[in-house]
Amino acid sequence: MEQDPTAPGSIRPGGRTARVRDAVLRAAGDLLAERGFAHLDLAEVAARADVGKTTVYRRWRTPAGLVADLLVDMAETSLPHSNTGSLRDDLHANARLVATTLTDPRQGPLFRAVIAAALTDDTAAAALHRFYDTRLTEWSPVIESAIARGEVPADTDPRAVLSAVSAPLYYRFLASGDPLDEAAVTAAAEAAAAAARAGVFTSAAR
Amino acid sequence: MEQDPTAPGSIRPGGRTARVRDAVLRAAGDLLAERGFAHLDLAEVAARADVGKTTVYRRWRTPAGLVADLLVDMAETSLPHSNTGSLRDDLHANARLVATTLTDPRQGPLFRAVIAAALTDDTAAAALHRFYDTRLTEWSPVIESAIARGEVPADTDPRAVLSAVSAPLYYRFLASGDPLDEAAVTAAAEAAAAAARAGVFTSAAR
Numbered sequence: 001m002e003q004d005p006t007a008p009g010s011i012r013p014g015g016r017t018a019r020v021r022d023a024v025l026r027a028a029g030d031l032l033a034e035r036g037f038a039h040l041d042l043a044e045v046a047a048r049a050d051v052g053k054t055t056v057y058r059r060w061r062t063p064a065g066l067v068a069d070l071l072v073d074m075a076e077t078s079l080p081h082s083n084t085g086s087l088r089d090d091l092h093a094n095a096r097l098v099a100t101t102l103t104d105p106r107q108g109p110l111f112r113a114v115i116a117a118a119l120t121d122d123t124a125a126a127a128l129h130r131f132y133d134t135r136l137t138e139w140s141p142v143i144e145s146a147i148a149r150g151e152v153p154a155d156t157d158p159r160a161v162l163s164a165v166s167a168p169l170y171y172r173f174l175a176s177g178d179p180l181d182e183a184a185v186t187a188a189a190e191a192a193a194a195a196a197r198a199g200v201f202t203s204a205a206r
Numbered sequence: 207m208e209q210d211p212t213a214p215g216s217i218r219p220g221g222r223t224a225r226v227r228d229a230v231l232r233a234a235g236d237l238l239a240e241r242g243f244a245h246l247d248l249a250e251v252a253a254r255a256d257v258g259k260t261t262v263y264r265r266w267r268t269p270a271g272l273v274a275d276l277l278v279d280m281a282e283t284s285l286p287h288s289n290t291g292s293l294r295d296d297l298h299a300n301a302r303l304v305a306t307t308l309t310d311p312r313q314g315p316l317f318r319a320v321i322a323a324a325l326t327d328d329t330a331a332a333a334l335h336r337f338y339d340t341r342l343t344e345w346s347p348v349i350e351s352a353i354a355r356g357e358v359p360a361d362t363d364p365r366a367v368l369s370a371v372s373a374p375l376y377y378r379f380l381a382s383g384d385p386l387d388e389a390a391v392t393a394a395a396e397a398a399a400a401a402a403r404a405g406v407f408t409s410a411a412r
Contacts, residue, residue, distance in 0.1 A: 129383035177335035
């Protein structure tokens with residue numbers, strides 16, 4: 001099997017390869033946010049990034065390959081978990097981060113575009129699932145701390161609680177169109193906390 | 207303003223107009239499920255439905271117009287709410303309906319396609335929001351009955367509770383890729399019920 005030149009391990013931070021990747025992913029993100037996945041064109045990405053077309057085609061191959069690497073980058077650079085000392089406040093911080101991201105003038109359309117890509121392309125879908133996996137793992141200590149403090153049952157599944165915080169916000173963003181306002185953020189955090197305290201997300205309940 | 211020939215009121219059930227619409231929407235749904243929104247072609251829909259191309263172009267105009275009318279039809283023909291006598295069981299029935307729909311071999315890809323359409327087209331997005339609005343309204347009596355039985359606070363918002371049931375299932379379907387299995391159905395219903403009982407979805411809390 002040939003080596004994957006887009007694998008994170010192959011990138012030397014600060015080197016030419018990393019600079020090219022940064023420029024290409026920035027251009028790809030801009031174009032996705034502006035026009036969506038259906039109009040993502042590798043030649044245009046290369047021109048915007050001021051990088052040779054051949055480099056972009058050889059390294060990312062397809063629009064979906066570009067989306068996949070962009071999601072790796074988004075997972076690497078997204079914000080670390082909070083540590084407020086209370087489950088309620090940590091889940092509120094998580095809900096606020098999700099809502100802020102989805103309503104951001106650049107990030108909102110970008111997420112819309114990568115999710116649209118994942119709905120039509122298996123490579124993009126696998127990359128999207130890895131992105132959420134990374135995010136859910138990054139924030140798991142919040143639930144482990146709540147278990148240690150005795151706020152929720154010992155066998156509470158961190159992934160289930162954190163998914164429950166994100167889910168109502170994504171449902172508004174992708175399905176119902178209801179606003180991602182402060183009330184939605186509060187309800188998402190409070191509902192997940194109430195269900196976790198009631199033992200809904202324990203392995204025994206699943 | 208010219209009359210909208212796709213408005214439900216203008217269709218005589220059993221008439222030629224209704225038969226044409228049925229055939230066109232069935233063909234559109236099949237093509238969407240098979241190939242997705244990006245490849246939805248009006249001429250191909252007309253050929254599959256055995257309907258004149260001009261009729262399809264004049265009446266539905268664009269692929270997004272077709273998706274919008276398909277969503278009207280899906281809302282009209284989707285299942286009525288349950289009435290089990292318990293909030294927990296009604297929410298479980300609702301969660302099961304959502305999961306069954308999203309994992310159905312035809313309906314699953316069809317929902318993927320209409321949501322992808324909504325992510326890239328404002329007409330489709332507005333139609334999708336109306337679809338969920340209709341579904342949430344159809345199932346609201348389930349929450350009103352729970353209020354009448356004293357299972358949840360009197361000012362509980364039906365839409366918020368029902369959105370909370372659907373949300374984790376859609377999050378799996380569209381974002382995390384986690385399976386839509388029986389455990390997910392149970393957790394979705396139980397979490398929404400626990401949060402509703404705790405008063406998270408009351409107007410006072412919002």
